[in-house]
Amino acid sequence: MDHDALRDLGWDAFFADQRGDDEDALLPMRVASVHRSRLVAETGRGRQRLDLPLHATTADYAVGDWVLADPATHVALRLLDRRSLLRRRTEGTDIRQLIAANVDVLFIVTSCNDDFNPARLERYLAVANEAGIRPVILLTKIDKVDDPAPWIARARDLQRDLEVVALNAKSPEARDRLAPWCGPGRTLALIGSSGVGKSTLLNTLAGLTADTGQATGAIRESDAKGRHTTTARSLHPVAGGGWVIDTPGMRTLHLGDVASGLDMLFAEITELAPECRFRDCTHQHEPGCAVLAAVADGRLPAERLDRWRKLAEENRANTPVQTGPRGNRTTLPRGGKRR
Known part of the structure; x- marks a missing residue:
């Protein structure tokens, strides 16, 4: 077993300590x-x-994921516990589709055009927050706009202390811009809509050419929508160290079981809520609501509160609840529908 190679791949004490004495x-x-x-x-x-x-x-x-495999039969005998897990709810079911595991940094890729959708980006951020993964917004297509500064400002407003990087995915300089988050043992993941430059970024990070890398698809300038060029999730080495997981284009992300992630995303609302007159304030019409007061005096944009309401309602509807006596609880779906 090549210990140095495994460390470069992300193997560390968190995973090594899970091996039993009989699994050497x-x-x-x-x-x-x-x-x-x-x-x-x-x-x-x-x-x-x-x-x-x-x-x-x-x-x-x-x-x-990390697994322990039999060297003779090549059977994955045991799946090790994950440090982090990105997953999304499948619409109409309680099934959570697995996206990527043991990710350190999630690069949320969007572009400086109509693909920039705050409501969709907030969904990605909530999922990353809940998983304990560091999110970074990557703004591509900066060569198509006169000044990326307004786009950067809009992205930074999505979450407190959010890291935002504007770049040209086709430029070799993009790898240098992303170097602070890369390195041996580090795992990145790319997520975003089709056509925003994820496959191009993957090729740039991996040091691949158009002939050896992932196929890329142009975005339609008429509606800022792109074609799916990545059809499956896959792990690739990053030139200079680290690994990156590419994912298919994802325009729809249904939320469920991400209450903590939403609290972090909407920290300004979370911090105001204890000042409301009523403990169960919905921030819609109650007297003495500190959140509505912040909207009234301009400290909180009304559209920001509207998006919080929608996501919080969706999350409540899609999060199973536990019922029954303590020690013998049963998890049941809420039965709500996404609106």
Whole structure:
């Protein structure tokens, strides 16, 4: 086992401490791609196809997961606990689709055109916050606008102390701009709509060319929408150290079970709420509401509160509740629908 290669891949004490005394012969591998009935894993010295243990399905695994595999049979015998997990709710069900695991930094990619949608970006931020992953907004297409400063300002207003980087995804300088978040053992993930430059950024980070890298698709300037060029999640090495997970274009992200993530996203509302006259204030019509007072005097934009209401309502509707006596609780869906 090449310990240096594993460390570069992200293996550390958090995962090593999970190995039992009887598992020394098993090899740590990191899931690089998930297929219908098998996994492909990165070993630190190359890629290896892995088969699943009995009763397991590929839906149980995310790109970025660490597994312990049998070196003789190439079966992934055990899935290790995750440090972080990005997932999204599947509309109409209580199923949470796994997006990526053990991510350190989430690059939320949007562009300086009509793709810039604060409501959608706030959804990405809430999911990252809930997972304990550091979010960074990447603004692409800066070569298409006269001045990216207004776009940067709008992005920074989405969350307190949010890091925002404006760049040209096609420029080699983009790798230098993102270097502070990269390095051996670090894992990044790219998320955003189709056509905003995720595949181009992936090629730039990995030091790939148009011939050897991910296919890229142009965005339609008429409506700022792009074509899907990434069809599956996958793990790639970053030139200079680190790993990046690319994800398919994602315009719809339904929220559920992200209450803490929303509290962080809307910190200004979270901090005002205790000053309301009523503990269960909905910030809609109650007298003595500190949040509505902040809207009235201009400290809080009304549209910001409207977006908080929508996301908070959606999250409540999609978050299962526990019922029954303590020690014997049952989790039930709320039965609400997204509006």
